[in-house]
Amino acid sequence: MREAAGSVQEVVQEATATTPAQREEACLREQLLVAPASITLEEMRRFCAEQVYGDPAQREERPLFGTVSEPPQEQLPGDEVRISERAQAIRDAANNPFTLASHKTNYLLPLVYNPSPNDAGLEELEALGEPVDLDHIEVQFQLSVQVPVWRGFLGQASFMSVAYTNRSFWQAYNSDDSSPFRETNHEPELIMTWLNDWSLFGWQNVANQLAVNHQSNGRSEPLSRSWNRIYANLIFERDCYSISFKPWYRIPESREEDDNPDIENYLGHFELRGRYRNGGHSLSLMVRNNLRSDNHGAVELSWGFPIGNRVRGYMKYFNGYGESLIDYDEAVQTLGFGFELAQGF
Structure with a gap:
């Protein structure tokens, strides 16, 4: 060799x-x-x-x-x-198949402010006889891991991994209603990654991914929300900056089984994410949009910063559609404060 x-x-x-x-x-x-x-x-x-x-x-x-x-x-x-930090992290994960590697950013936000939680797609609960009296402040957390299962399936620079992301919205301070989980989204994936080393206008294409993705909230009708996608993810880096472009194709479902036939109108057809890292700080911008002429989409800003030797602070602002599946067709605006547990790829 x-x-x-x-x-x-x-x-x-x-x-x-x-x-x-x-x-x-x-x-x-x-x-x-x-x-x-x-x-x-x-x-x-x-x-x-x-x-x-x-x-x-x-x-x-x-x-x-x-x-x-x-x-x-x-x-x-x-x-x-x-x-490339990203390429080295992927390689390190593949080197030890018994280690759980971070997939998306892992965080815990004990304080998330939502000015209109009662408008977040939960009107169906009232129809079922359950009162809706949600707090404006709740807890939000995301746990996301991946496990490499096969290296070299298509060349020495290729990896296959399985990933799972759990994102929960918890009314932890709503003691009057027994502090329920307002929504939990589950996202298993099968991901194929190719490390790369070509450059375009000074940007190095460090990795490309192709994945099969399922996302659902695990609830029964009429509150069930789910969809299946195939997506590509093109990742570029330059100095302290990184950019990823993630277009997807929704796998069609029959009319009888589709819980949310218009979900693409709100969660869009692609996601563009940029990140800047320097001196322990990281700033991230996510833009998600569809290919229609309407303004449905979303913007997310996040800031990770050191607050100790082993603890990082985290702030996240979201504005738009699709923060959670239950309210995918409702515009929401949230601001959260908490801790970053692990940075994602």
């Missing part, structure tokens, strides 16, 4: 890199794609140092960019070898 990788690497280096640091960076990116899961990042560094410098001792020690344990500090361009 080393001889084959070395021959390919020489061609890539001669065509795309001029300085030793650039050649070493190109080698590391290539090894991140093709090296076996058992090869550590440090072993890849030593291999690439030998290829570029001949004697690894001639290489000046420089920290790696984008490792999970060592976030980038204030460094000048060219002073470090840039490795």
Whole structure:
């Protein structure tokens, strides 16, 4: 494997890199794609140092960019070898199939303010004889994990994983109604990921995904909400910025079995997400829209920030449709404060 990788690497280096640091960076990116899961990042560094410098001792020690344990500090361009944090996290997860890796962002928001919760699609409860008297402040949390199940199913840079996301809306302070869960959404997925290393206008395409997705609230009629999708996810990075474009196709259902035939009009046909990370802070913007001429869609802003050595704060603002499945066709506006448990890919 080393001889084959070395021959390919020489061609890539001669065509795309001029300085030793650039050649070493190109080698590391290539090894991140093709090296076996058992090869550590440090072993890849030593291999690439030998290829570029001949004697690894001639290489000046420089920290790696984008490792999970060592976030980038204030460094000048060219002073470090840039490795995609997202690609390295995916590779680390695949290296240990018995470890649960974060999928989407995991968070706990003890304080979420919703100025009009009674208009959030729960009118059906009154028809069933259940009183609707919801608090404006509730608890919201999201737990999202993935487990790699197959590496190399379509090339050495490919991974297959299963994922599950639970998002709950809990009326924890509503003691008059026994603090019910207003809504819980379940989202299992089968995801195929390909790590990548090509660039477009200075943006590196670090990974592409194709997934089969089911989302439902696990309730019976008339409150049942669900749909099935196939989506692609194209992920790009540049310095401290990342962008992902996620279009999807809804798998059709029969008229008799479809709980929400107009859900695409509100949850849209694609999602665009951008993120900026620096100095322990992360800012994220999500825009979701449909291909129709109406204004149905959603915007979500989030900010993660350090508040201690092991704890991160988290703020999230949502405005639009589809924050939860039960109120997918109702416009809501919420602001939440709490803690970020783990960042997502």
